[in-house]
Amino acid sequence: MEDNKETLKPSLEILILSYLHIVLIKAIREINKDNTPLLQKGKQHKHLSETSWKRYMEMENDSVQKSLVWLHAVLQSKIGHGLEATVLQGLQITHAEKGLMRFDFVVPNAVSDVDGNWHVGALATMLDLIGPVTTFSFANRVISTVDFNVSYYSTAKIQENVEIESKVIANRGNLIHVVVEVRRKGNGEVIAVGKLWMASDKRTVAEVSKARQL
Numbered sequence: 001m002e003d004n005k006e007t008l009k010p011s012l013e014i015l016i017l018s019y020l021h022i023v024l025i026k027a028i029r030e031i032n033k034d035n036t037p038l039l040q041k042g043k044q045h046k047h048l049s050e051t052s053w054k055r056y057m058e059m060e061n062d063s064v065q066k067s068l069v070w071l072h073a074v075l076q077s078k079i080g081h082g083l084e085a086t087v088l089q090g091l092q093i094t095h096a097e098k099g100l101m102r103f104d105f106v107v108p109n110a111v112s113d114v115d116g117n118w119h120v121g122a123l124a125t126m127l128d129l130i131g132p133v134t135t136f137s138f139a140n141r142v143i144s145t146v147d148f149n150v151s152y153y154s155t156a157k158i159q160e161n162v163e164i165e166s167k168v169i170a171n172r173g174n175l176i177h178v179v180v181e182v183r184r185k186g187n188g189e190v191i192a193v194g195k196l197w198m199a200s201d202k203r204t205v206a207e208v209s210k211a212r213q214l
Contacts, residue, residue, distance in 0.1 A: 063098065063136060063137050063138065063139070063140035064096055064097060064098055064137045066136070066137075066140070067096075067133045067134070067136045067137040068093065068096060068137075070133060070136070071088075071093070071133050074088060074129065075088055075089075075091065083125070084125070084129055086108075086110050086111070086122075087111060087122050087125045087126050087129070088126060088129065089108045089110060089111075090105060090106050090108055091103055091104075091105050091126075092104040092105065096137070097137075098137055098138055099134065099135075099137060099138035099167065099168035100134070100165075100166070100167050100168070101130070101133065101134045101137065101165070101166045101167075102163065102164065102165050102166075103130070103163070103164040103165075103166075104161065104162075104163060104164075104185070105161070105162050105163075105164055106159060106160070106161055106162075107156050107157070107158050107159060107160050107162065108158070108159075109158055109159070111123075111158075112158045116157060116158050117155045117156065117157060117158070118155065118156040118157070118158070118160075118191075120150075120152060123150070123152075123182070123191075123192055124150050124194070126164075127148075127150060127180045127182075127192070127194030127196075128145065128148055128194070128196070130164065130166045130180050131145070131148075131166060131178045131180050131194060131196040131198070132145065132196070132198060133166070134166040134167065134168060134178050134180070135168060135176050135178050135196070135198045135200075138168045138171075138176065138178075139176055139198075139200045141200045143176070143198045143199065143200050144198065144199045145196055145197075145198055145199075146175070146197050146198065146199045147195075147196065147197040148194065148195070148196045148197075149194070149195055150192055150193070150194045150195075151192065151193045151195075152191070152192050153189075153190045153191060153192060153193070154184070154189055154190065154191045154192075155191070156182075156184065156191050160184070161184075161185035161186070162182050162183060162184055162185055162191060163182070163183050163184075163185050163188075164180065164181070164182050164183075165180070165181050165183075166178060166179070166180040166181075167179055167180075173200075174199055174200045175197055175198070175199060175200070176197070176198045176200055177195070177196070177197050177198075178195075178196050178198060179193065179194070179195050179196075180193070180194040180195075180196070181193050181194075
């Protein structure tokens with residue numbers, strides 16, 4: 001049983017990132033417009049052309065691109081339970097690099113509390129989604145949240161513009177620390193700060209996807 005411990009461990013992050021492997025292949029098929037012969041690269045990749053295979057390998061090694069594909073799939077409700085798409089509705093990526101992402105966001109009506117403010121639960125959920133995306137862009141590995149806390153400094157009204165910055169600030173081997181800040185657009189007032197410690201699995205998305213098929 002010890003050998004199967006990692007494979008059987010239930011984790012939302014692992015489920016999402018396993019699906020990412022499928023999303024990547026589908027995305028590449030969409031951009032494949034050539035008629036080159038199919039490559040027999042194994043069961044999962046046998047329908048990809050040579051050009052698409054090269055593109056797939058480029059994306060497989062590009063953690064930032066993969067994290068953006070994952071985020072796009074969440075926004076489009078292709079993965080998750082719909083709640084994630086509601087919480088992130090209208091999120092705009094303004095900057096993305098390894099371990100650093102920035103976003104613009106207009107707080108949607110769907111996440112209002114009874115007073116017309118951004119519901120603190122919806123805000124926390126957003127931070128808990130953006131943090132792992134940023135961490136994955138840095139680590140290029142499956143990750144799980146082991147510690148998460150949010151500090152609230154102010155409130156934001158519905159339809160208010162905010163800016164979000166998510167940044168990896170510490171790497172302790174298998175533990176990665178990411179901080180997500182939400183600020184009011186214009187004056188930079190801090191609304192909330194989320195701090196997450198993430199555990200990095202040594203497996204890649206492809207390896208996790210393969211393990212789940214066994």
